[in-house]
Amino acid sequence: MATVAKPEEIVRQLWVYRLLNEYNYPKERIDVERVIYFGSRDSGLADIVVLQEDLQHPYIIFEIKRPQRTAGLEQLKSYCNAEGAPIGIWSNGNETIRLHREEPNIFVEIPRIPKAGETLRDILTERWTLRWLEEHDELKQGKTTLKKILLDLEELVLGNAGVDPFEETFKLIYAKLYDEWRGINDPYYQLEFFVGDRSPEQVKRAIANLLEGAKREWQGIFEPTDKIELRNDHLKICVSFLEKIKLFNSNLRIIDEAFEYLIPQVSKKKEGQFFTPRPIADMAVKMLNPKADEFIIDPACGPAGFLLHSVMWVAGGMISGKPLPENARNFAQNKIYGIDFAKKAVKIAKAINLIVGDGKSHVYKDNSLAPHTWEDETKSGLRSRLLRFPNNLEKDRENQEKFLYFDFDVLITNPPFAGTVKERDILKLYKLAERNGKWENKTERHILFLERSLQFIRPGGRMAIVLPQGLLNNTNAEYIRRFIIDEARILAVVGLHVNTFKPHTGTKTSILFLQKYTDEEKEKTQQTKAKYEGEWEEFLKKLKEKYQDLTWDSSVAEQEIPEELNSFLETYFESREEIEELPEDVAESEETEETEEENRGKKTLNVLVQEKSELDEVLREKQEELKSANPARKAELRKEIKTLQSKINKLTKEISQRTLAGQISLVLNEDRITSAFKKYWLDGKVMQEIDYPIFFAVNEKPVKDESGDYRYKKNPDGSLVLDEYGHPVIDHDLDEIAEAFIKFAKEQLAKGDNHFDFWR
Template sequence: MNISSIDVLSKIFKNPEDDLALFENLHVLEFYADEKDRVYVKTLEHNGKDKVVLTDKKTAPEEIVRQLFLYELLNVYKYPKDRVKLEVDVQFGREIGKKRADVVVYREDMKTPYLMVEVKKPDVKDGLGQLKSYANATGAPILVLTDGKIQNNLLRTDPNLFEDLPDLPKFNETVEDVQKKIITYDDLDDVNNLKQLILDLENAVLANAGVNPFEEIFKLIYAKLYDELETPRSQNRRFRVIAGITNKENLNNISRLFNEAKGQWRDVFKDKDEIEIPENAIVPAVSLLQKYRLFGSNLQVIDDAFEYLINQDAKGGKGQYFTPRFVIDMCVKMMRPKKNENIVDTAAGSCGFLLHSMQHVWRNEITEADYGSSFESKRKEYADQHLYAIDFDPRSVKIGKAMMLIAGDGKTNVSYANSLDSSLWDTESKARFSKFLHRFDDFDLNKKNEEAMTDFDFDVVMTNPPFAGEVKGTLLNKYDLGFKFDKDFERTNKHQNKMTRDVLFIERNLDFLRAGGRMAIVLPQGVFNNTNQEYIRRYIMKRARLLAVVGLHGNSFKPHTGTKTSVLFLQKWRDDEERKKAGNYPIFMATSEKPGKNNSGDYVYAMDENNNIKKDENGSYVYDTDLDDVANKFIEFAKKHNFDFI
């Protein structure tokens, strides 16, 4: 009995379209069931046997991947059916039959392997070493590892050296034909799993190269971004492996590209920075990335990869963690940034708040319907003129700038600086932010502010400052909260001995806001609950109206920390008269019960009626969280109470 391919695939895969993203047509396979309800796939192998792929006890997703890949070999790459064999014994010394290659394409003599394929079920990536051992045992020059989502094509150039091929040679094509093909911008593929590519770079290429993987990967990423941005789209990519030249010459080619990228983004790298990847590793490293396009990529894909790179040890040790994107989306929805408003994140990390604010404004105010053919230039203009970020971690700045470049237009306003101490800002950072300085009526105050750069007029601040770490010394003198407060919650002239950074960030962010400006800030729960921090709460209420407090679930920042956090939403008072007139006012309060993560810190996704992961209009997965519902309830509350920004 024949069975619908849709029915079979949906029972074997959580989300067939995602799990088998490599294959354009998922309906080329035929299925049938026997009298015991075992489901078979009709094999495409010449004289091969049909395979069981589904029973009431088990599934065989890797067999589906294998048959779909076999279809590609036969129909796209045009290899003769009698040259292709499945489950071929591989001989290791005297041992025969202990290991089997999933797919082998033979040369004309039908004895010499030309191409070998190792197939895994989706998200299993442990086959690369096994595949290389097959190549060493058989001499096959071309290797393929695929899981249905990602395909790695490797060329064995030496017993222990492999480089990536941008594509497989078709029947009667040579490897040289593939390597010499011009790669234009339009030929580049979307990157579906950048995190896995980075893992491959770390494990297969840079693990034994004696270099810092983070630094070298980002040098390659910026060189690639520069190539995508500056090389005319119809011309051959400069970020590629050039066939027929030495490893050293390929290294020199990529180094020249990186040096040009340094000139474009001077505040990301130092003048002395150079690519330190060894000559024998540069070709496989570049070949892994060269066929993919970073600009315009799905931000969730890029985000996952960059969050992996800034791991707990590098970033979390400072009490600073990437903010889950569903928390950011809630903040953006509640703060409602507008196209003419200036936004800053003073502890920007990967610039998530800015990116999602940009997408919000693009989606709601700068559309093709609004601006016709000029809407894209208007979007770039908005990103260039209204989005600003600061971070004191150079690794975060590299990531934040890359995220803004990938999502925007090649320009970025991300500064490497200490938000808490503007006296240390470099000339470029001061110039970037000087146009947002608050203008006092008093000449002396204005002059002092121009020198100290303390008070600004940003419309919106959204941020997740670092929780850990304490500030001591003279810097505390610049902050009201650096002094002790008396029992009436008035500031005294006695200095605090130390203060946690998150508390100082509250005051600093209020200073960044114009009168009437809005702020969303993630804070540890203690700021809201601890009796010994009541003076902080009083200080906040004196300077701003409390719009909302949203308690986040304890899983929100796992696996990095289980610290309980809340998001505080404020609107800065315009003057004392407005504050006094407000009197006792209502505050929106909510607590999240669906965190979008499990107890281990893994993301949990929402499922549709077919038990597939839901996607939004941008193709990103939808998280299983209630924060969007919280945001909608806040909007109802804000409209009821006539908030002026809703």
């Protein structure tokens, strides 16, 4: 009977085949399932052992796992220590880790497995050029990722090294980028970021020199006193794992993935700040088509993905460390700006931005929502981009002091979703923090970022912002949608797949593309509203006649309420309640030690009605007593009646806000609410007049799978599809969406719609 080979057996047989045919080891030097002894009692089975030429002592020991298995590194090291084998290979068929045992419990990676006839020294003393690194780059063809390498390093070194993994890895990557940059700019340069047969002290000296060179070349990332804190032996292990990958590549996505992994999960959840997948950034940039002479900003820039893709777009291709075309170089140096409040994200953004911008960066660590708290460096860097108001000197002077309105042509951002803003001095800067004429106690951060983004762009400027889809759909977000329509033309809405920001969040999101109205368009809107003033007065008069005798407890036929009024009620008051039969003991049972104000916020409509009924009864008794009271008592009673009446009026208003009839009565009789309804009604008329086409699309092919890993295109034989630079291609439909929008934009432009003139 035929038997089916287990997955790990298939991987093992493939390695035996390669050892015989690719590495040219004779059959007698290869042993399978060799017993390894750990003293007198314990033993284990090594999957494959390549023997020394004496056919006695192990030279290379293999630990083989099935394709999806990742454990076994410690077992491999214990086999090598037990037998004194200088080389250990871990493989699951998809990934391979090559370890050189320098001494017990110290293992470093080597760039390749020695062939028969080669010594370990031959491998360790190879001096690499950038061309060699490009040919052997393990990030190509999907052999590994920088994130997987860092996972291995965490298991081997970083987890117990007593250092900040982010800071030390950042220094190493920065030093390696500098080493590659020197190789790009000098074809005769031999790379220094490698282990070879150098001692830990020699490796430390080489890497420290690279870091110092990077600090001199790209100033502004590290403090002058910053240095590598890793122990020499730990540093050598880390370098051995990083030496055979090339970091300068077509889109820098690999660096994003690595740092996204290194930033602690608790920080991501607290700040709600997740790295935007590069294909999303690529699509948004393509659709907005930033030009080389335009200024662009991301006010929540994270690692600057949107900004770097804008540079790539202007450059017409990849960022590889080679000099950019002159227009793209000027764009990178002078036109792109970023702000973020997360220290580590800014550090990444500055580093990559400095490298791409050839030593210049406009990335600042500050809170975009709170310009009054900005550091002098931020204010100095952004002052030249402030919007000027030559016809309003007072507003111009105020803007120079408060840094509210800017003159950027393009904005692309993915603001943090988590958390709310409670600081009153911040909330008072934003219309969206005001509801129904009152300042909110707190407002979700991304809602304020929507308004702040519009403040950053000039009239006529365009923007793209990632938002929770609920802001575009939910009934209670109607006020936000009306704010958008008041301020900007909606160009497009792209719904993103629910997997987009996994594994951190499954929030359904969309990208909203807007173009801010010019002053002329705003004036046209005001003229439209003025045109309907008379019609509004007539509409309001008829409503007041219809509902003139209405009180909070009147019966109202909901189906007879005019559509505009009903829609406003749902938006303004958000909810309403029905009055139910109230048990006699409810009011008493509700009493607590809380203050009356705290308690009232928790009371049901029924309890409020009961309270009002009791106060009405007390008021009647006091009024009756007033008729026959002596002068001294009358003065007291009048004060008591006045206080009672005030309480009843307050209760009546609160009850009215919760009933349909009461809400209608408030709209028609309270000037502040009537004014809000008037604006709502006139806005509706404007929307009817400015009806325009909007591009809608849905991302159906997610960039990530359920677990948050990227989905790659595969050939019919199962191998990965590679791009022209040798990197795996992510499987998604975002390019098609961008192309469809570009076609749509050009069609609208051909029809005379100048809102799409950025595609002229």
